[in-house]
Amino acid sequence: MSGKNRMVKFAALAVLMGLPSLAMAAGPIGHAVPGQIGFIPADTSLAHDIHLFHNDLLLPIITVICLFVLALLVYVSVRFNEKSNPVPSRTTHNTMLEMAWTVIPILILVVIAVPSFKLLTNQLTLPKPDVTIKVTGHQWYWSYAYPKGQGDFSFDSMLIPSNKIDKAKGQLRLLSVDNPAVVPVGKNIVVQVTGADVIHSFTVPSFGVRIDAIPGRLNEAWFKADHTGTFYGECSNICGQNHAYMPIEFKVVSQADYAAWLLTAKKQFAMAGSSPVQVATAAH
Numbered sequence: 001m002s003g004k005n006r007m008v009k010f011a012a013l014a015v016l017m018g019l020p021s022l023a024m025a026a027g028p029i030g031h032a033v034p035g036q037i038g039f040i041p042a043d044t045s046l047a048h049d050i051h052l053f054h055n056d057l058l059l060p061i062i063t064v065i066c067l068f069v070l071a072l073l074v075y076v077s078v079r080f081n082e083k084s085n086p087v088p089s090r091t092t093h094n095t096m097l098e099m100a101w102t103v104i105p106i107l108i109l110v111v112i113a114v115p116s117f118k119l120l121t122n123q124l125t126l127p128k129p130d131v132t133i134k135v136t137g138h139q140w141y142w143s144y145a146y147p148k149g150q151g152d153f154s155f156d157s158m159l160i161p162s163n164k165i166d167k168a169k170g171q172l173r174l175l176s177v178d179n180p181a182v183v184p185v186g187k188n189i190v191v192q193v194t195g196a197d198v199i200h201s202f203t204v205p206s207f208g209v210r211i212d213a214i215p216g217r218l219n220e221a222w223f224k225a226d227h228t229g230t231f232y233g234e235c236s237n238i239c240g241q242n243h244a245y246m247p248i249e250f251k252v253v254s255q256a257d258y259a260a261w262l263l264t265a266k267k268q269f270a271m272a273g274s275s276p277v278q279v280a281t282a283a284h
């Protein structure tokens with residue numbers, strides 16, 4: 001095959017492989033499923049990095065440590081029990097050994113700390129937002145406010161009671177809400193999170209977002225969803241009697257669908273909402 005032909009073939013392949021990402025196909029499942037092992041699939045770079053950190057770094061380290069300690073225990077029990085070792089050694093110190101069991105754990109912690117801090121920095125360094133949403137935790141529901149420029153409206157998002165769940169519509173028990181939050185795909189979404197009464201925690205596993213909703217404080221987090229789809233989360237801070245009944249539902253849609261939703265939502269929630277939405281201006 002000539003060099004030119006190869007180039008053409010390669011380009012065609014690249015285009016073909018690029019198509020699914022251009023089409024922004026429906027994303028991974030945004031909730032836990034029965035029998036699942038491991039995390040809810042990631043749909044943002046943050047969640048992806050969290051999974052990588054846990055699965056490829058922490059899990060191997062703790063596995064090796066557990067096996068090592070188990071092996072030591074078995075060895076000690078077999079080799080130094082009363083029968084096989086009737087006269088115990090009187091040794092009390094071993095400088096090399098003591099150095100090793102101090103220095104090696106320190107090195108392990110450093111190896112964990114470096115990527116961990118990098119991850120934290122990524123989570124807490126807000127990109128320039130395309131959409132800013134204010135999220136407020138209440139006992140026991142969430143409310144979402146879209147500021148000026150994004151429609152200037154707010155609404156409450158309540159759990160759909162289990163006996164009203166419509167499986168045909170894809171609704172999920174204890175996860176689906178009457179008014180899901182809607183955001184555009186592939187855009188930087190900044191959420192400003194606060195609590196109205198007690199401390200809640202805004203958590204959406206697929207996005208790698210978990211941040212406390214504290215009364216009198218405005219915490220910020222961000223995410224950029226890779227795919228369209230529906231992604232669920234839950235309050236992750238025990239906040240009272242109905243803590244388990246204040247789920248979070250995000251619909252990630254195309255930019256065009258988002259613009260259309262803003263128009264309908266603005267009309268729908270105009271009557272319900274009262275004062276104009278105030279969000280803090282991000283310090284960029």
Ligand SMILES: [Cu+2]
Nearest residue numbers: 200201235239
């Ligand atoms: Cu809560």
